[in-house]
Amino acid sequence: MTFEKSRIELFTKLENATIPYPVVLRTYIKINGITFHPEFVLDVRALARSCQFSGELDIFTCSCDMPLCAGIEDGINVEHLNGDVIWKFYEPISNKNHDELNDEEWEAIKVHYELQFDLEHYCSNISLGIHKLKAMVSDSDLPALSIHGFTEDQLFRL
Numbered sequence: 001m002t003f004e005k006s007r008i009e010l011f012t013k014l015e016n017a018t019i020p021y022p023v024v025l026r027t028y029i030k031i032n033g034i035t036f037h038p039e040f041v042l043d044v045r046a047l048a049r050s051c052q053f054s055g056e057l058d059i060f061t062c063s064c065d066m067p068l069c070a071g072i073e074d075g076i077n078v079e080h081l082n083g084d085v086i087w088k089f090y091e092p093i094s095n096k097n098h099d100e101l102n103d104e105e106w107e108a109i110k111v112h113y114e115l116q117f118d119l120e121h122y123c124s125n126i127s128l129g130i131h132k133l134k135a136m137v138s139d140s141d142l143p144a145l146s147i148h149g150f151t152e153d154q155l156f157r158l
Contacts, residue, residue: 005084006032006115008122010047010129012136027133031115037093040070048130048158050078050085051123060093071096085122087115130158 009030027042028035040060047059056077062070071094079086090110092098098106134156 005118005121008117008125009033010044010126010133012129012133014136025133025136027129029129040072040094041065044130044133045154045158046075047126050076051126054079070094071098080119083119085117085119087113087117089113134158 010027011030012025012027015024015026027044028038029042029047030036037060041063043057043059043061043065046057046061050057050059056075058067058072058075060070060072060076061067062072067073067075073095074090074093077088079088089112091113092110095101095106098109101109137156
């Protein structure tokens, strides 16, 4: 039996925001063509680290950079194995919409998921997405532009 690996794509778009930044650059990922958890902030720095390192990473977070603020208790466990990147995580990833549940009930509804990506495809698509994001920031003539989730300095250090 052949297992089809998942495909990942990083994309960025300008979105309306509020003062002091009327426009923000917001970055998302698509997995197999579907935007994956757009309700959370994508930590592009953690996603970039996932190309090089295994471990539990907070790829999704809150705009304040604190995953717990968004109800995210567990990061995504990233593993590099035999030329693949494997994500292991629970759905739902956040308990934000499940405040009425006690700890036992919350644990009972979580379902374990696993996604497998080809390492070369994974890293090249993430790198391409970061390159496009940097280009958008560099080419922007907007006076009040914010990158959602991190600073320009952090972006250009990637």
